[in-house]
Amino acid sequence: MAMAASHTLSFFLILLSFSASSGAGSIGINYGRVANDLPPPSKVVQLLKANGITRVKLYDTDADVLNALANSGIQVVVAxxxxLLxxxxxxxxxxxxWVQANISQYHPxxxxxxxxxxxxxxxxxxxxAQFLVPAMKNVQASLAKHNLNIKISSPVAxxxxxxxxxxxxxxxKSELIxxxxxxxxxxxxxxxxxLMVxxxxxxAYEANSNKISLDYALFKQNPGNVDSGNGLxxxxxxxxxxxAVYAAMSALKYDDxxxxxxxxxxxxxxxxNEVGAGADNAEAYNGNLIKRVSTGSGTPLRPKDPLNVFLFALFNENQKPGPTSERNxxxxxxxxxKVYEVPLTAADASKAPANVSKNQTPAAGEPAASPSRGQTWCVANGKSAMEKLQAALDYACGEGGADCRPIQPGATCYNPNSLEAHASYAFNSYYQRKSRGTGTCDFGGTAYVVTQPPKFGNCEFPTGN
Incomplete structure (x- = not known):
């Protein structure tokens, strides 16, 4: 990895334990077993404990796994x-x-x-779906017979x-309500x-990579998106x-x-064809998510509700059907x-370049940070205020040192003659010249990174490759 080649996964998993034990929110992990090459449950529990993981989610109630988890101190979600619904x-x-065979005999x-x-x-x-709620109610009644206080939910996509x-x-969806x-x-x-979600x-990014910023998907620096409905x-x-899920529940008067x-x-x-799949992005997503959860802040709509998350997944599972991503x-x-690297200690993590957006324009002559892998481009955020966008364009073509000759009148990329198109070309020129370094596609929150070639008329945007 470009930024963390000297580090190991250990601190990443220590962070799992930290966030689970603090009041900040919690991180657990999904332990799927659709594979024929996984270590035995006893070794898996050792792995979990050695890395401080205190919450695990299963997809069944396998006896060997539940016995291995006994007296481990690990909280378990079963399915x-x-x-059987x-x-x-x-x-x-x-x-x-079912409760007697799969829950009560293993408790406490x-x-x-x-x-x-x-x-x-x-x-x-x-x-x-028609069996879901009756099944939930029957499971709840069966738990009550054993005086077991265990939450019941159902994961929805x-x-x-x-x-x-x-x-x-x-x-x-109206037909489900x-x-x-x-x-x-x-x-x-x-x-x-x-509600489990x-x-x-x-x-979402894979299906809309021409519309969604990769940095937005990975918790990295980005201008953000303002919700036109509530201004957040x-x-x-x-x-x-x-x-979006909270809003859907609120519409039905279930705000609590x-x-x-x-x-x-x-x-x-x-x-x-699976745009965005890769070790660098997986490392960035999971690492930044851990940091995000550990802050204790909630979502814009529910800022006081810390995030509680189960990562998917503990292992690569070689027998999962579907595209290559499903097994990775x-x-x-x-x-x-470990599959990829993250910072080893809290000190190292604090020294690492911040990935969360600061909405700062890079200074002239700023050294390039770790370059992005693969082909990426920098484009203007067309929703930015025109004055702010014009100022960022002036900076890029001036002290920023971008090559803005192609967007001059009569040149190859002058048309379409729009502020967004011209700014996109200038921003991308700066971004490529800075080796696509972290923070070099921001321009005060007026730009973001895309993984598909920008389309503005017949203009071709250069890459650094």
Whole structure:
């Protein structure tokens, strides 16, 4: 890695422990096992403990895993899988037996934090959504028989939203609201539980890389996006996604239900068409997310509610179907070796260049920081105030030293003759000359990085490659 080649993953995972134990919010990790080369559960628990991980989320109730987690001090979220929902909804005795076999016999040595009833049922091709709330209620009743105080929720994908942009327009799909969403939120409200949300900025960026800034997706320096509905400024895509869910719940009058991000992550490898997949971006996303959570601040819509997040995932899982990215979300290889690097100590982390936006224009002659990998370009934020954009353009073409000859009258990139187009060309010239260094595409919040070639008429934007 360009910025952290001398560091190891240890502090990254120490930070997981820090944020989980402080009042700042919490970070856990998803322990998926769709693989044939993973270490045994006993070694996995040693790995978790050695790195200070205190919360783990499973996708089943495997006996070997639950026994291995006994007396470890690790909080556990387990799952009742989708294929059992119809049985759990239909028969209280089924959930009585399930709780007895999978929960109560391991308690209290294994510390259960929550049960995820189903997973992304709204996109389940077997149409299990109708069974969700009855199953949740039966599981709750069965837990009560054993005097077990364990939260019950169900992870939903962002695809359950009919609208998510801007965040203030967040709304659930109308066909889901009365049959499932409102009954589920009512259950969560009554039981004091939270809504689990699987949120992946990677997917949104991959599908809209020509519109979404990579820095915005990775919690890096960026001008942010102002929500036209409520005037709030968003500095990261994940914050916007979470607030879209909060807005959707608020529209249904469930303002007191909290959100836990039950899955989020970034793949360290992908297919050629999976824009943004790569180890550098995965390192940046997860590392900056850890810092983000540890600050204790909430989202713009819920600033007093610290973020609680489960990273996806502990290991690369070699048997997951789908594109290459699906098998490359892990922090560890099955060998227990780290996939990418992060700062080793708190002191090193504090010395590392800040990734969070400061909205500062680089000074003339500023040395290039670590260069971005791959082809990227710098373009103007067309939503910026014209005066601010003009001032940034003047700086780039003046003391910034950008090559602005191609945007002069009669030159190759003069047309289209617009402030946004000309500023984009000048900003990109500066950015490329500075080796695409961190902080060299900001210009007082009027610019951001893109990974697709900018399109302004027939003008070709140079790269530093």
């Amino acid at each position: 009742l899988p989708n294929e 119809s049985s759990a909804a239909a028969d209280q005795s089924f959930t009585d037996k 040595a294994t510390q259960f934090e929550a049960i995820a009833v189903g997973n992304e049922v709204f996109v389940d091709p077997k149409n299990t 962002l695809s359950a939203l009919q609208s998510s942009y801007p965040p203030s327009s967040g709304a659930f 009365e049959p499932v969403i409102k009954p589920m939120l009512d259950f969560l409200h009554q039981t004091g539980s939270y 699987n949120a992946y900025p990677f997917f 400024r968003y500095m990261s895509l994940l914050d916007a996604q979470i607030d 239900v909290k959100v836990v991000v039950s899955e989020t992550g970034w793949p360290s490898k992908g297919d050629s 979300y892990g922090l560890f290889y099955p060998s227990e070796q």
